[in-house]
Amino acid sequence: MTTPRKQVILGAYLGGVNHHxxxxxxxxxxxxxxxxFEHTARTAERGKFDFFFLAEGLALRERAGKIFDQDIIGRPDTFTVLASLAAVTEHLGLAGxxxxxxxxxxxxxxQFASxxxxxxxxxxxNVVTSFDAFTGQNFRRGGFLDPADRYVRAEETLNAVRALWDSWEAGDLVANRDSGRFLARPDAGAFTFRxxxxxxxGTFTVPRSPQGRPVILQAGVSPQGRDFAAANADAIFSPYGKLPEAAEFYRDIKARAVAAGRAADEIKxxxxxxxxxxxxxxxxxxxxxxxxxxxxxxxxxxILLEQIWNRDLSGYDPQGPIPDIxxxxxxxxxxQGRAFVHQDRFATARRLRxxxxxxKLTLREVVIDQFERGPxxxxxxxxAEQIDTFVQDNGSDGFILGSHLVPWGLDEFVDKVVPLLQDRGVLRGxxxxxxxRDNLGLRDVHAATPARAET
Known part of the structure; x- marks a missing residue:
């Protein structure tokens, strides 16, 4: 029997605060x-993408006490942007x-149920954690959590949020025929979490939402992060854009999901x-x-190397050798303000050398060679062939695509590549x-049912 070709999942992101x-x-x-935002989202929907994605920047990033002069300044509030996009799209997922x-x-x-x-x-x-005290200064509590505690709070936060979402059962909202008002069943929305x-x-104010639970995305590279994502996420962002390391990451996450009591296809x-x-x-x-x-x-x-070395490298020539210290x-x-994605500074520096x-690469050439995101x-x-092959070879279940040119860059992909993926039968028409959840092929989680009339 011929194995069905995997369908390619596509997300679109709007480039934000980074050098890309x-x-x-x-x-x-x-x-x-x-x-x-509207143009990117409408273009993605025209290309039958699964979702539109926004990253987050809670603080303006700094180097040696000064704001990066090569960064974009500013990112509007995520919920405000996504709620606005809900009014100008019909099918596209909205991920924040x-x-x-x-x-x-x-x-x-x-916020997410609304x-x-x-x-x-x-x-x-997209569930993320804080990583530094610099970012924490913008918030009431200040400071930050130690790495060992970040996922503890994240997992408990997610569990608590799910408990509130689940406090309403499907069908808890009842329509009264005489008054035309919606009434809640007794105890609907009641929750306790310790x-x-x-x-x-208390009592959660938002009835069961159309998906039952919004989709959960996560990005985890460390062993702790991978376990958290495999146990909790519906999709995980992979940092690997090249085979075979992408395929190894794919196998590892799927195996961790099974070990956590889930089916392998429950996480993308x-x-x-x-x-x-x-x-x-x-x-x-x-x-x-x-x-x-x-x-x-x-x-x-x-600057990218300074994040690894945690030293002022401004005295080094980008066209010269990589630092030997x-x-x-x-x-x-x-x-300050950049997420650190390298698990071992010394091992990373050694690998770059x-x-x-x-x-036989210069400092700048090494960065170009090693910091690419799999273009x-x-x-x-x-x-189209690269995308299809990568997905069919289990390097991923799809891609989150962005262009260096905001907001017009995605148009070229939708106009020229999407039809070819559709011709291959790996992207919906x-x-x-x-x-x-439907479009991603994820299981039902007791989604809301239409309010039925009270009898």
Missing amino acids: TAWWHPEAGSQIDFDS TINTTFNEPYELAR LDHLSGGRAAW GEQFDIS ILPSASFVLGDTEAEAVEKYHTVRDEQVTGQTAL DPDPDAPPVI EVAAAK LVGTPAQV EYTGTTL
Whole structure:
């Protein structure tokens, strides 16, 4: 029997506070105006994407006490943007990154349940934790959690939020025929949750939402992060855009999900990727090199390495060799407000030196070689082939795509690559589900049923 071809999941992200966005490009649009968010979301829906995704920036990032001059400044409130997009889209999922360290379960549960109602079942929550005291200064409690405690609070926050969502059963809302009012059944919304982090009780104000529970997204690379994601997430963002390491990550997460008592297909693996298209492969490669060289300037390369070394590297020549000194993890942070994604500074520095020596690369060339996010480069047919092959070979279940050019860059992908994926039979021609869970192929979690008349 022939195994059915996997369907490709597609998410779209709007470039934000990072060096991947070519904000200096003369055709680049605003990072704040609603028109940019709307255009990207409408374009993604036109391409039958599964969801639109927003990252989060809770603090303006700094280097040595000064704001990065190569970063975009500002990101509007996530819930405000997604709720606005719910009014101008019909099928597209709406995913937001919201922190568990500085938010309370009750408000998180209400916000996401409300978004799910407003959008007709299209809300998703990317669960993240805080990583530094610098960010915590913006919040009432200040400070931050130790790494060992971050996932403890995150897991308890998620469990509490789910308890509030589940406090309403499907069908708890009843329509009174005489008055036309909706009435709640006795005890609907009543909740009590007690744990190490929270001791809360009351009545949840938002009835069961169209999905039952909004979709949960997560990104975890450390063993603790992988276990948390495998046990709790509906989809996880993979940091690997190249086989075979992507396939190994895929196998590991799926195995952890099974070990946590779930089916392997209950969690989807989604790496982020950029793309560059050309009429010929040579043209695409030339365009890619131009974009890449603009993105990774000498200054950007030094800053990315400073995050690993935790030293001021401004005296090093980007066209020279990689630093031969060791990182200094115990010094005050040189870079503030950036999530640290490398588990071992010394091992990472050693690996970069080995790559530089083996490939005879300069400092800047090493950064370009090692910090890429798996770009998809080629003709539309070649990029469609790359995506399809990667997914069928279990490198992922799909991709979260973004362009260096905000907000117009995604148009080219939708116009030229999406039809080819549809011709291959791996991308829907029309939406068939009514919720994001439906479109992602996720199991039902007791979604809301229409209010029935009281008899």
